[in-house]
Amino acid sequence: MGSSGSFPALEDLHFPSAQVSISQTLSSLRRSALSVTNRLQSIEADAAFVQEVAEQYGLPLIANERCGSWYISPDAKKGSAYFKSTDGHTGQWDFSFRRLNLQLLPLANEYGGCVIVDSTRRGKLMPDALSKTIPIWSAVLNRALFPTETACHAVQLPPNYLGKSEESQIENRIDGFVHSLKSLKLDLDQLRQQLGKPIRVAWANPEYFYPTDLRKDDASCLFVLCSASKRVHGAEMSEGGYIQGAGDDSEGWAHGLTPPVFWANQAALKQTSEEDLPDLIAELIAEYQQQRGEQEATLISPTKNLYINPTDPRVNGSGRYDLVIDCNGDPATVEDNPKLLNLGCASAKLGSRDLRKSLDKVRDFVNAQLGSDPSQSILITCDTGKDLSAGTLLAIVCQFYNDNGEFDASLSKRSISKTFIRQRLAWIVSSKHDVNPSRSTLQSVNAFLMQPPDY
Template sequence: MEGSGSYPVSLSSLHFPLAAQSVSQTLSSLRRSALSVTNRLRSIETDATFVQEVADHYGLPLVANERCGSWYIPPEAKTGSAYFKSTDGHTGQWDFSFRRLNIQVLPIARQHGGCIIVDSTRRGKLMPDALSKTVPIWCAVLNRALFPSERTYHAVQFPPNFLGSSEESQIERRIDGFVKSLKDLKLDLGDLRQQLGNPIRVAWANRSYFHPTDLHKGEGYNLLVLCSASKRVHGAEISEGGYIQGAGDDSEGWAHGLIPPVFWANKSALFATAEDDLPGFIEELMGEYRQQTDGQQTHLILPTKNLFLSQRDPQLHDSGAYDLVIDCNGKPNTDDESPNRLDLGCGSLKLGSRDLRKSLDKVQAFVRSRLGADPSLKLLVTCESGKDLSAGTLLTILCLFYDDSGDFSTQKQGQAMNKQFIRQRLAWIMSSKPDANPSRSTLQSVNAFLMERPDY
C-alpha cells in the first residue's frame, strides 16, 4: 500500500490523547466548586434570614445550639447558647445528658416567656436529631422533675408525623429513669424551678411547617421553638445553584479558622474576596480578632466561693486577681517556680488526658498545702481550651476538698467516692460554665485517680 510505512503496525504503537479528566473527576470538581467557602457563607446568610423571620413570628429571643447554630444568628441577635447533642437523640441511644444540663436556658426562657433554639442539619433531613428528640427529652425531664403536679406537661412532646410510634413509646419509657438520675445529682431543684418559672411547651419551625400553627408564647408556660434553619435538599448541591443545606455544620473542615462573630462582622468583605484568596484573608481577620479579644472571661464554680475556670491567658495569670494558679498546659520551670503556681505540662487532646492522670497527685498536694493554710484564697485553673483538662482538674479538687455546701474541707464527708458522687460535682462545673466539655479520656483519668484512692 502506498505510504503504508507511515501507519502504526501494532496496538502498542497507537497513541490516544489522554482525556483531560474522567467523568468522576469532573463530578468531584463540580461538587468541590458547589461546596466552596463562598457558597457555604451565602447559604448561611440565606438561612439566617429565615431564622430572623421565625424570631419575628414568635417574638422570642434566639439561642444557638452550638456549635452549628451560631452561624445562623448575628451576634447582636444572639441571646445565649445551648449544647444539645444529636447523638443523645440517635435511635436506641436516647439520653438526657448530665454533662450538658443546659441550665443556662432556664432564666432566658423565664424572662422572655420562652426562646427559639436554632440548629441545622445536612442534606436530606428535615431537622437534626437534637431538635426532634434530644430537646423534647430534656423538656419532659425538666417538666416532671421541676413541676411534678403539672401533669399536662409530663409527656414527651414530639414533632408531628416524624417518628414511628414504637420509637416514641421507647423514649417515653426512659423519662422517669432520667428524672431519677437528675434528682440524684442533688441540685437545688427549687432554685431551678424558680429560674424557669413555668413548664415548657415545645413548637417546631422549619422550611416545611410551623407546628403547632396557632401556638405562641402565653401565660402558664414557656415556649421553646425548635428551629431548623436550612432548607431541606434531597439531591446534590450541584442541582441547588450553590445552596448548601446545613452549611454551618462541621466548620472545622471548611472555614479555615473563621468563626461566626468574625463572619458577621466582615460579611461583605468576605463575599467580595476571590475563593483562592479567602484562606489568607480569613487568617488576617482572625489575627485581628484575637488581638481585640485578649483577656479571657473566668467562671466562678458555684457553690464554691473561690474556684475559677478559664482558658489559659498569660495576662490573666499575671494580673494578681487570683492568689493561686494551676495551668494544665503550662511548662514547668524549676528554676523560677512560684509557690503559688503549679504548671502541669500536659499535652493536648488524649495525650493531655493521660498526662493529667499522672499529675493529679501534684494537684492534690498543691491544693492541700495552699488552701489548707488559707481556704479563702482564690484559685484559677486553666488549660488551652478552658473546657477540658482544666475542668477535669477542678472536678478532682471539688471531689477531694469541697463539701456539699461548696466549702473547702480536708475532712472526709462520709460520702463514698463513686461515679455518682463524681457526677454530682461535675454538675457544679457544667451549671457554672455550660460550655465546659471534659473529654471522655479526661473523665476516665479523673475517675481512675479518685476511685483508686483508699482514703481521700
C-alpha cells in the same frame, strides 16, 4: 479474525484519559459547589429565615452550639445552648449530665420562651438535637420541676417524624432520667422558680411550622426548635450553590473563620475571590484576637474561690488570683514559683491520659496551699477552658469541698462514688455552661478518685 478486519474484544478497549477526566470533573464540580463562598451565602440565606422565625414568635434567639451561631447575628443572639445530636440517636437516647443547659431557664422565664437554632446536613429535615434531644430534656425538666402538672409530662415530639416504636422507647426512658437528675441534689425549688412554668415545644423549619397556632401564653414557656436550612434531597450541585447545613462541621471548611468574625466582615468576605479567602480570613482572625479583651474567669458555685478559664498569659500572670493551675503549661517555667502549678498535659485524648498521671500533684498542691490559707483563690486553666481544666476542678471539689462549697482538708480521705462525682460535676456544668470534659478526661478523673485508699 484479528488481521482480517475483526473488531477487538470489549475488554481490550481502554479509555483511561476519559475516565480520569470524568472523575476529576465531578470532583471539581463538587468542590466548587461546596466552596467557602457558597457556604457563606447559604448561611446568610438561612439566617434570614431564622430572623423571620424570631419575629413571628416574638422570642429571643439561642444558638445550639457550635453550628447554630453561624445563623444568628451577634446583636440578636441572647445566649447559647449545648444539646448534642448524639443524645438523640436511635437507641442512644439520653439526658446529658455534662450538658444540663440550665442557663436557659431564667432566660425562658424572662421572655416567655426562646427560639433554639440549629441545622443539619443534606437530606434530613432537622438534626436529632431538635427532633429528640431537646424534647427529652424538656420532658425530664417538666416532670422533675412540675410533678403535679401531669398534662405537660408527655414527651413532645415532631408530628409524623419518628416511628411509634421509637416514640414509645423514648417515653419509657424519661422517668429513669428524672431519677438521675434528682440524684444530682440540685436545688429543684430554685430551678422551678427560675423557669416559672412548664415547657411547651414547637418546631420551625422551611418546610413547616408546628403547631401552627402555638404562641406565647401565661401557662407555659415556649421553646421553638428552629432548623435553619431547607432540606436538599439531591446532590449539592443540583441546588445552584445552596448548601444545606452550611455551618456544620466548620473545622473542615472555614479556615479558622468563626461566626463573630463572619458577621463582622460579611461585605469583605463577599467581595473576595475563593482563592484569596484563606489569606483574608487569617488576617481577620488575627485582628479579632488582638481586639478581643481578656475573658472573665468563671466562679464555680457554691465555692467562693475556684475559677475556670481558657489559658491566657495576661490573666495567668496578672496576680489577680492567688494560685494558678495551668493544665497545658510547661512545668519547667514555674519551678521557682510555689503559687503556680503547670501540669504539662498534651491536648485532646493524650492530655486526658496525662491528666490522670498529674492529679496527685494537683492534690498535693491544693492541700499544701489551701491547707495553710483556705481563703486563697485558685484559677484552673487549659487550652480551651472546657476539658482538662474542668476535669482538674472536678478532682479538687470532690476531694476537698463540702456540700456548702467550703474547703475542708480532712475530706480528702473520704470514699468517693460515681454518683458523688456526678453531683460535683453538676456544680461545674451549672456554673460554666460550655464546659465539656471529654469521656477520656472523666474516665481519668474517676480512676484517680476511686482508686483504693492504699494505692
